[in-house]
Each structure stands twice: as structure tokens, then as C-alpha cells.
Amino acid sequence: MTYRPEPDRDSQEWWERIATREFAVQRCDMCGTTRFPARAFCPACRTEAWHWQEVEPEGRVESWIVNHQPFMPGAREPYVVVMVRLAAVPGCLVYGNWHGERPPEPGERVRASYNRIDETLTLVNWTPAGG
Amino acid sequence: MAKRLLDFSDRTAIAGVGYTPFTKNSGVSTLTLACRAVLAALEDAGLTADDVDGLATHRVGDSAPPTLVAPALGLTDLAWHLDQFGGGSVSHAVVGQAALAVAAGVAEAVVCYRAINARSEFRMGGTGRGVPLSPEVQYQAPYGYVAPPQQYAMYARAHMLKYGTKAEHFGQLAVTQRANAAKNPRALMRTPITLDDYLASRWIAEPFRLLDCCLETDGACAVVVTTAERARSLRRPPVLISAAAWGGGTSHLSSVAAAADPTVTAAAALAPRLYAQAGLGPGDIDVAEIYDCFTYSVIVQLEDYGFCAKGEGGPYVASGATSLDGPLPVNTHGGFLSEGYVHGVNHVAEAVSQLRGDAGDRQVPGAEVALSTAQPGYILPATSALILRRS
Numbered sequence A: 001m002t003y004r005p006e007p008d009r010d011s012q013e014w015w016e017r018i019a020t021r022e023f024a025v026q027r028c029d030m031c032g033t034t035r036f037p038a039r040a041f042c043p044a045c046r047t048e049a050w051h052w053q054e055v056e057p058e059g060r061v062e063s064w065i066v067n068h069q070p071f072m073p074g075a076r077e078p079y080v081v082v083m084v085r086l087a088a089v090p091g092c093l094v095y096g097n098w099h100g101e102r103p104p105e106p107g108e109r110v111r112a113s114y115n116r117i118d119e120t121l122t123l124v125n126w127t128p129a130g131g
Numbered sequence B: 001m002a003k004r005l006l007d008f009s010d011r012t013a014i015a016g017v018g019y020t021p022f023t024k025n026s027g028v029s030t031l032t033l034a035c036r037a038v039l040a041a042l043e044d045a046g047l048t049a050d051d052v053d054g055l056a057t058h059r060v061g062d063s064a065p066p067t068l069v070a071p072a073l074g075l076t077d078l079a080w081h082l083d084q085f086g087g088g089s090v091s092h093a094v095v096g097q098a099a100l101a102v103a104a105g106v107a108e109a110v111v112c113y114r115a116i117n118a119r120s121e122f123r124m125g126g127t128g129r130g131v132p133l134s135p136e137v138q139y140q141a142p143y144g145y146v147a148p149p150q151q152y153a154m155y156a157r158a159h160m161l162k163y164g165t166k167a168e169h170f171g172q173l174a175v176t177q178r179a180n181a182a183k184n185p186r187a188l189m190r191t192p193i194t195l196d197d198y199l200a201s202r203w204i205a206e207p208f209r210l211l212d213c214c215l216e217t218d219g220a221c222a223v224v225v226t227t228a229e230r231a232r233s234l235r236r237p238p239v240l241i242s243a244a245a246w247g248g249g250t251s252h253l254s255s256v257a258a259a260a261d262p263t264v265t266a267a268a269a270l271a272p273r274l275y276a277q278a279g280l281g282p283g284d285i286d287v288a289e290i291y292d293c294f295t296y297s298v299i300v301q302l303e304d305y306g307f308c309a310k311g312e313g314g315p316y317v318a319s320g321a322t323s324l325d326g327p328l329p330v331n332t333h334g335g336f337l338s339e340g341y342v343h344g345v346n347h348v349a350e351a352v353s354q355l356r357g358d359a360g361d362r363q364v365p366g367a368e369v370a371l372s373t374a375q376p377g378y379i380l381p382a383t384s385a386l387i388l389r390r391s
């Protein structure tokens, strides 16, 4: 691991939940819209009240890249980054490393694969939902 | 639509353009590059620094702001200046805002410049600079996902999967632009390439190869914005700013719920406003300088600016439509892929050159209307564009 994420005041609790393998998104108390990443305001109704809702850490592969140079110091190429459309927040695209024996396939169902770095930090990678 | 208090269409003009040489190592500061390009643009217009009452730039913490350039050129009282934070997506907004300032009478002669040591000092590709300051970075950089070629490659593959866009389409675009650059004495890369050269170039981030990616360049470029009336009295044929628009859409890099379709850019939202302002449509554009940080960037914008149907950008390029003798010559200077990377301003300057008819061997005969566009909003959630026309 080469770059340690720097949580902000909106995201701190999201990272804390991920460290316990709880995949949560925000749900608006007013209109019910789910959102990620963490923000104070609901973009649909512009209100502030919300709560964390644990969701299935699942989605579908929308795209991926195979990196042939270390874009961050210490990265070991080639490595794959996938773009996943979250099932729980359909308009939302998330990124992570691919955790699989074979390349991703377009549209395939994937699940989060937690990569525990240390006590306070876990990263979210993606792996085929079947295996 | 509400009546506009200030209709600035065709009320301002670009009266001059200026360049420094494009190199891999300028050996000088961005302040020096900025001063050289500003003075070159004024010389081209037939003005002097004493005529300037406005300066504007965009930058990402990597270049000299107007507040440094003004004293360096002995300008003590700028009536208007703009130090716009942002990358290529705001490049054309800077010129548009200068046009607004001039049309409003706040300033009379504004020089818009971009000075950049993008190869020798601050590389966009992720080395030589820190991780960008954005809350999105925490969700991406830990996975080694941080640089523009990666982000564009990700969207390019999404487009390939959805519409069948092929590597050969990207390759044909690179080949076409290199052929244009071969006719441009200013271009850094002038040796023609073939589709096989493209396919044989090394992977950067699949589906992108080296020849999908723009150059990293040291250099500066500047344009002078003044009133249309004043421009008509100057040395060069004035090029009117018929439309300038900025804004338009959401961010795909920011993983908020609005990022629904990664194959559509902010340009799709902005284009109707832009064309309406000029009273023109895509069919009226004679030449287009389209922001080409990567091959795919051009293909998706050809769709979003309405030159072909959604998903047809690849076949449109492969048909030869965007070559110098095609119906829509694109990136006649070679673009960032082959001329050099000056973060958008060299696209504006090339459009001006085409409309003045002084583009030499790469001149599009009789070009009267040009579109010039910015980074289409994949990285910052907005884009910008200009429609220029011969007076």
C-alpha cells in the first residue's frame, strides 16, 4: 500500500465502518435517496438529515483498466483498477483494485473484497460475486 | 429563456495570438514563458503592453498568475484580472470571461495566457507533483488510480463496451492528427505514423497505448481579447467571439449519484447553449479544435457536440471525416497529441489562425466558423467552449 487515504470530516465515519467490514452508504431522512461518497447534503432534496445504511457490497463491472506503469510510487504494474456500479446506489460509480484470478468481464456481478491494511484502515477491492 | 442583459455574441474579438516554442525543457520559469507569450500575442495584434488592462489565466498551482505577470511586465493598474483555478476544462471559460469583461466595458484589452512546464517541472501524469487536493482522491489513490490517462482510459473502455468503439478508431484519430502536425512547423511531433505504429506503441493503461496520450510540453500560448470595433482597426483580421459557454454537467470522477452514464460528458449539456448563443449548429462548423488530452476525448466530444450520433464517434473518425480534406477537419495543428500540450489555449490560437487564413500548409480553405473546446468535464465537473468566426 503506497497511498494512505486521508479521511475528511464527511468521510471519517465511512472509513471507520469499512474497517469493521460494514459497507454503508448514506440514506436521506427526508426523501430516502441513497448517496456515496459521504456528503452533508442530499443532492435530491437538499436537506441535511441522514443516517448510515448498511448495504450489500455488490455491484457490476462497468469498466476497468490495466495499468502498465506505477502511477503511484510503489505500485507494482501491471495492476487492474475496476469501475463498479453500486447496486445500492445505481447512479454511483466506485473504484478499487481487481481481486481475481482472471480479468474482469463486462457487466459481471462483483462483491467487495476487504483488504485490511492495519487496525484503522481497510481498503475495498472487488472480486467476482460467484467466487 | 430570460432576456439577457448583456448579449456579448460577436461584440468581442481575438486580435492576436502568441506562442513560445514548444519544448521538453524550456529551461526558464513559467513566469518567463508567460511574459514571452503575452508579448508575442500583443506584437501579433499590433499592440504593446501599455495597451493591456486585463490579464487572465487558468492553472492548477503550477504557473505564474496575473498578479506576478503584471508587475513583471510593468503593468501597474490592471482593470480586470482572473486567476482561474482549474485544468483544461476551464481553458475556454477564461477566454469567455475575458470576452464578458470586455463586452461589459470593464476592460478593453485582455491577454489570456497559459504558461506551463508540463514536462520539465509539473507533469500531469502523476509524477513531479503531489496528489490532487480533492476529497475524491481518498477513494481512488489508494488503489493506484490517480492520473488523467487512467481516468480517460476507464471511460474509453466503458464507451468501447457500450458502443463497440475500437482501438483502430482511436488509432485512426492519432494518425490523422499526426498528419496535420507534419504540416505545422510549430509541432513537436511531425513524423507521420501509421495505424500499425499506433497498435505497436506500448501500453500505458489499457485500453490506452502511448499514442493515445497527449504530449507533455513546456511552453506558453496567449490570445488578445478586445472589442470587435477596436480589433477591426488593428493589424490582423479580427476573429469574432460568437459564443462562449461554460458549465454543463456533472463529474464522473466524483462518485456521486449523478454520474449515471460515463460515456456522456458535460459537453452534451453545454453544446445547445453554445450553439444557441452563436445562432449556429454543428453543420455550420468549418473546423474544430477539440480538446485532445487523449484520443477518446475527441471521439466522445464529436458525439456530444452533435457532429455524429451517440456512439458513432469512432466510425466517424475512421471514415476520414476529421482529416484536413474531410467535412470536419479536427485538430488541424496536430493537437495535444502531436503539436504540444498548452492546456487548451493552443486550440484557441489554432482556430484563430484557421479563420484568419494564415495556417499555411494545413489551412482549411475558406474556413469561416470554428469550434474550440475544453477538457469535456470528466475530471472537473464542467467544460467550456468557444465558437469563433471570421469578421
Ligand SMILES: [Zn+2]
Binding pocket: A028, A029, A030, A031, A032, A033, A042, A043, A044, A045, A046, A047
Ligand atoms: Zn433527500
